[in-house]
Amino acid sequence: MKTVLVVDDSRIMRNIVKNTFSELKIPCQFIEAGNGIEALQKLQMQPVDLVLLDWNMPELSGLDFLKQVRARDEYKNLPVIMVTSEAARYNVIEALKSGATDYIIKPVNEKKFLDKVKIIL
Numbered sequence: 001m002k003t004v005l006v007v008d009d010s011r012i013m014r015n016i017v018k019n020t021f022s023e024l025k026i027p028c029q030f031i032e033a034g035n036g037i038e039a040l041q042k043l044q045m046q047p048v049d050l051v052l053l054d055w056n057m058p059e060l061s062g063l064d065f066l067k068q069v070r071a072r073d074e075y076k077n078l079p080v081i082m083v084t085s086e087a088a089r090y091n092v093i094e095a096l097k098s099g100a101t102d103y104i105i106k107p108v109n110e111k112k113f114l115d116k117v118k119i120i121l
Helices: 011-023 036-045 062-070 089-097 110-120
Strands: 002-007 028-033 050-053 080-084 102-105
Touching (some): 002 011, 002 036, 011 028, 036 050, 036 062, 050 062, 102 110
Parallel strands (some): 002 028, 002 050, 050 080
16 A cells, blocks of 8 residues: 655645545555654655645745755655645746656646546556
């Protein structure tokens, strides 16, 4: 079974992401984090197969989390999908340049979400 780290400061958004996996019949175990610092700690405690990452969070933004993760050899190939309301083209480009595997804009379209996640898992 795959392990997915869902990082978002909104508990509601984390639940929406988890429910989307359930509706799409993708069996996963979830680890949740409310900000980038918490996510880094959880990532070090347990291996994960995929990170779903919000951009705007307190303490450590999704983009800063992504940069820290990509700076470490053990996480260079870890799939990280930004799931965020930051829809501006320059934000998408900045995230991809910083090492995001993919980018999904909220509100999440189930079909697009499934297509992107299936490739990874």
